[in-house]
Amino acid sequence: xxxxxxxxxxxxxxxxxxxxxxxxSGNIFxxxxxxxxxxxxxxxxxxxxxxxxxxxxxxxxSVKGRxxxxxxxxxxxxxxxxxxxxxxxxxxxxxxADVSHVSYYGxxxxxxxxxxxxxxxxx
Numbered sequence: 519x520x521x522x523x524x525x526x527x528x529x530x531x532x533x534x535x536x537x538x539x540x541x542x543s544g545n546i547f548x549x550x551x552x553x554x555x556x557x558x559x560x561x562x563x564x565x566x567x568x569x570x571x572x573x574x575x576x577x578x579x580s581v582k583g584r585x586x587x588x589x590x591x592x593x594x595x596x597x598x599x600x601x602x603x604x605x606x607x608x609x610x611x612x613x614x615a616d617v618s619h620v621s622y623y624g625x626x627x628x629x630x631x632x633x634x635x636x637x638x639x640x641x
Contacts, residue, residue, distance in 0.1 A: 519544050519545060520542055520543070520544040520545060520546060520615065520617050520619075520628070520630045521542070521543050521544050522540055522541070522542050522613045522614075522615055522630055522631065522632035522633075523540065523541050523543070523632065523633075524538060524539065524540045524611070524612075524613050524632040524633065524634065524635040525538070525539050525540075525635065526538040526539050526635065527611060527635030527636045527637045528636075528637070528638070529638045529639075529640065530603055530637075530638070530639055530640070531639070531640050532603060532604055532605055532639055532640065532641045533602060533603065534603050534639070535599070535600060535601045535602075535603065536600045536603065536637060537597060537598070537599050537600070538554065538597065538598040538600070538611055538613075538635060538637075539595060539596075539597050540552070540554075540595065540596045540597075540613030540615075540632055541593065541594060541595045542594040542595070542596075542615050542617070542630075543594065545619050545620075546594060546617055546618075546619070547617075547618045547619055547620045547625065548571070548617070548618040549571060549591070549594055549615055549616075549617055549618075550570070550571055550615075550616040550617065550618060550627070551568055551569065551570050551571065551615075551616045552568070552569055552589055552596040552613070552614065552615045552616070553565065553566070553567060553568035553569065553587070553596070553613075553614045553615075554566040554567050554568075554587065554596070554598045554611055554612070554613060554614070555611070555612045555614055556607075556609035556610065556611045556612065556637075557609055557610050557612070557634075558606075558608060558609040558610075561609075563612065564578065565578055566578055566581055566585065566587075566598065566611070567581065567585055567586075567587035567598060568587070568614075569587045569588065569589050569596065571591065573589070575587055580606075581600075581607075584600065584601050584602045584603075585598060585599065585600050585601070586598070586599040586601075587599075596613060596615070598611070600637070603637075603639045604639060604641075605639050605640070605641040606639075607637060607639050608637060608638050608639050609637060610634040610635065610636055610637075611634065611635050611636075611637050612631055612632055612633075612634045613631070613632035614629065614630070614631055614632075615629075615630050616628075616629055616630075617629075617630055
């Protein structure tokens with residue numbers, strides 16, 4: 519099993535910044551891609567940003583130029599630096615990780631989610 523623990527959410531005024539962190543622990547052979555998703559009330563969960571194990575990044579158009587995803591492989595941690603926040607960024611932000619395990623059956627790959635952290639941007 520793998521646990522993803524998020525931190526860094528909160529309440530901020532429009533134009534402000536927040537930094538989210540997500541630390542992975544447990545039975546980890548290799549952390550593959552990691553990412554952040556968000557879900558606003560009444561809306562579907564959507565991709566915010568992803569990063570591969572070698573640092574290749576991908577962003578939703580709505581956050582390009584404002585958000586930066588990064589990771590520290592030594593700490594099994596992914597970060598999301600959010601600048602110039604807007605009211606429409608208000609959502610629960612979820613960390614996601616694609617993890618390889620060594621098991622009795624060999625190398626297996628599973629997808630994990632964190633519990634979510636609330637980000638609220640006041641206008």
